[in-house]
Amino acid sequence: MDTTINDAKSEIYDPSRKMLDVSRIREDFPILQRQVHGKRLVYLDSAATSQKPNCVINALSFFYRTINANIHRGVHTLSEESSSAYEALREKIANFIGGVDARGIVFTRNTTESLNMVALSWGKSNIKEGDEILLTEMEHHSNLVPWILLAKETGAVLKHIPVTDNGTLDMAAFYKLLNKKTKLVSVSIVSNVLGTINPVEEIIDAAHKNGSVTVLDGAQSVPHIVTDAKTLDCDFLAFSAHKMLGPTGIGVLYGKPEILEQMEPYLGGGGMIEQVELCNATWAEIPWKFEAGTPNYADVAAFSSAIDYLERIGMGVIREHEKEITEYAVEKLLEFDDLILYGPQDPEIQAGVFTFFHNKIHPHDLSTILDRDGIAIRAGHHCAQPLMMKYKIPATARASAYIYNDKEDIDELVESLNKAKRFF
């Protein structure tokens, strides 16, 4: 199996510069070799999805070429190999997020489905009229809409921790909002718009003392910062493979086994049952109880290579690298007097997400102009319309960094932003 990785970790990371050797990392990402409009691709849209290294692309093709068989329901060699690859990843992920119990790892399609599963399964049996669900103003639609649906059905009340002007959570307001009616607190660890790293440890601690169940949206944190579900002691953690070098179509819901055991299945079908009669059925044990139908086992195999890749670099090193880029990008973007930069502007509490608004150029126009220089950023509301409304802007431009970006990419962004002014 081809697992080509620049394996000499110490050589990839330069501790004196606190930066990864990006030129070597880029060699592992075939898409970064291509050109866009005749320019080198400067990919600054990893908060939307990350690019994939060769080892992940090859693992997917290797799986289909050599192992492919449906899992769990066969006793032939291929099915056994396929099943063990699938189950082995459960263990790997459990270790990756802090050494939690692998029985608590449920495979889904994406973070959105993971959060919906909590709302639909845990929520429907535990939330009643008048109960409060506490969220934040900075959530992605995927951590807002499932709760809106649940509240409509149950009569629960939604509350939101406000966001301050510097893009952090108003913690004083959090303590005031938390009360005996608060049954559930669901918060993103890292904001997909502001890059803010939220004090989730403190939030979980207070929520648990209050008797509330805690859910973490880890979509923007698990790929970028050490996310230790065991130490955080969260009840649920949701994230996606595609933002962390893995394939699309795989999400993870981690839930504490004792809570998952109490939950009703989310979908019914093959694979999630113990016994089925015509009018009755009993459920399989967790986590299989939540995995109805043929799962996306081939992409799970490719996801395994993504985790190997990240572990070989080290999540701590990745965070250091992104901190350096964040410090540099914030400094450079603040030099523009016609740009409003959102977020904390402090690398200690900000991941590599830079959201800005140009007072003369609409984000879409900006994005089109940057694209002609080969620079990929995102323009729009970033699935966070309530946050846009709060800041009274229709949309913003967002650049986001990962292991294959360096300060030169930020320089190119800055140069292209300067050039964009010529049209307006």
Next chain:
Amino acid sequence: MEKDDLEILYQETILDHFKNPRGMKKCEHCTAEKQGYNPLCGDKVDMSVRINEDNTIEDMQVLSQGCAISVASGSMLAELLPGKNITEVREISDAFFEMMQGKPMPDEIDYGDLDTLEGVNKFHSRVKCALLAWKTLKEILIDWEKEKASK
């Protein structure tokens, strides 16, 4: 020197409409109004129109919030359509939708500044910006037609 795609996209006429959009006040005694949204990007138009007994547009206002392309397209629409009969309006609208798919505008139609938006079709993700006001206009005309039929 030949203009590149971007220079064509952001040419003077378009930027003029963006910076000084026409038809940015609410239409008085309007006969129909409609809001149009682009849920993917948050762009918005607030369109109001007064159509008289002879099926002629007397006033057309398009309050836009959005990128240069969507604002300019709405502004051109507001500038061009007053005084025109609904039949002509439909011809212009159909021709504009076709132009956004890469087909040339027919010569015999008066399309004001609209031909300057031709370059947008080279930027696939931006076609929806240029069409927002025109899609809203289509909906207005459907409503207007229904109301007329019910009278």
